[in-house]
Amino acid sequence: MSNGHWKKELESEELLKIIFDYAGRITIENNLDRLLLLMADMGRDMTVADRCTLWLYDEQMDELWAKVAHGAHGMKEVRVPAESGLAGYVYQTSEPLVIEDAYQDQRFHADVDHTTGYRTKSVMVIPLKNKQNQTLGVYQVINKLTREGLFTPQDVRNLSLAASYTAQALEAVLMNTEMEEAQKEIIFKMGEIGEVRSKETGAHVKRVAEYAKLLAIKSGFSEEEADLIKVASPMHDIGKVAIPDAILNKPGKLSEEEFLAVQEHANIGYHLLENSKRSILKAAAIIAKEHHEHWNGKGYPEGLSGKNIHIYGRIVAVADVFDALATDRPYKKAWEMKRILTHFKMERGKQFDPTLVDVFLENLDGFLQIKEKYEDDRTK
Incomplete structure (x- = not known):
């Protein structure tokens, strides 16, 4: 100097x-x-x-x-x-x-x-x-x-x-950071409980969390809020713990009564989480309840439409359906990517928020990287 x-x-x-x-x-x-x-x-x-x-x-x-x-x-x-x-x-x-x-x-x-x-x-x-x-x-x-x-x-x-x-x-x-880390771990483990019962692996929970974060970031959310969506999303199907195995793992088509029982998992999950004062669990409650609502109002449990569906629910809806279609399930084999993309284009503005579908399609490479990374994760 x-x-x-x-x-x-x-x-x-x-x-x-x-x-x-x-x-x-x-x-x-x-x-x-x-x-x-x-x-x-x-x-x-x-x-x-x-x-x-x-x-x-x-x-x-x-x-x-x-x-x-x-x-x-x-x-x-x-x-x-x-x-x-x-x-x-x-x-x-x-x-x-x-x-x-x-x-x-x-x-x-x-x-x-x-x-x-x-x-x-x-x-x-x-x-x-x-x-x-x-x-x-x-x-x-x-x-x-x-x-x-x-x-x-x-x-x-x-x-x-x-x-x-x-x-x-x-x-x-x-x-606080230590407590949040512990919370994240508990949430992830609880999310896995719901999935294990429906013959899924923890990889589904992980992939949906990563897809949801990517979708949030690419939609303009801050890193912190995108992380909140990511750590809350594993609880999206926690309500499934209350649904009988016979219905949950039925290989064929569900009867109307069985389908109504499955739909109830959205409300059950919400009621399990709704009274928490913790921001992660509050977000998880919203996601559990609203990730099966449809943009056109034909979803469940409330039949909400458009922007009346919380953005967290709309994001996890895209992430969850993409993963469900792209992987084998008890009731179906994984779809080919071309068929999945056609489905999302068809459901743009029907089941899904049109803007989020556009963001998803524009960033498909990122989604495929996540899919590949957690493809064979059978250990978690």
Whole structure:
């Protein structure tokens, strides 16, 4: 850096402004990736540094991991052994570390510098502790941008203080993420229960979930909402648990009475899920009830039509029928792709939302890739 570009140490008011600005955003952020980036940016700005990385400890893997900005493509996950390098040293000792020149310290690993062409010089690493004094991970701040180029004891105090405030927000999001992961697993397993009873494999549940996400993304949904549809969709046929095996696995045509019994699974699934306050289960309730409604109003259980059918139900309808036609079932062999595509074109604006059929046909390659990927998954 040339002499004309040195930055000044922050005045007290400037430091407070940075802390308040970031604290306001950090406490309301519930997405883990975005929270980690915010906390790293706060560390960088507070200490007038060039870069800051927040490393978190992964107990299962005994590793430290971090999300780092990765060009225009968003984020990349980096993992190192929990005792590796300067970050690992501070994680193990739980004591702050300030170094003038990383290359003079044998604990420093220069591999990343060598691959990126970056030159790490001054480094400050501080432990990130929760209220119970457990170390969750470490803050690693690199290359002080002032003329002296050195991190100060004041930097250590400031960042340690900010870290202790933000650790609480981080723990809440980590806890929520863990709960959501557990929820997703339970939902998937429950979805499989319904399928196993109708002689299906878990691959059906998986494929429908992936098709639904792809359809949502290509229809302009955000990644988060598309994921919500994906994780909720395995419950679309959960109501089948209440339908007798003899009807569920009947190889021939169903009588009118049997068909009405099968139709009832949409309402049963909805009533199983409707009272949950969790966003995933709320979405699952909608999907369970409405994925058999038809765009022209001739579906069940309510006979809803057009946009009165929730978009989640309309999306899963396309995903579910495509999978039903493209795979063998107890009552029929898989259709050829040409016949399936003809069916969707015929049912555009009848059974299915016309816009979604167009999106499906435009992105057929993506659907076929998913089909191939989960074709022979008999293990799940």
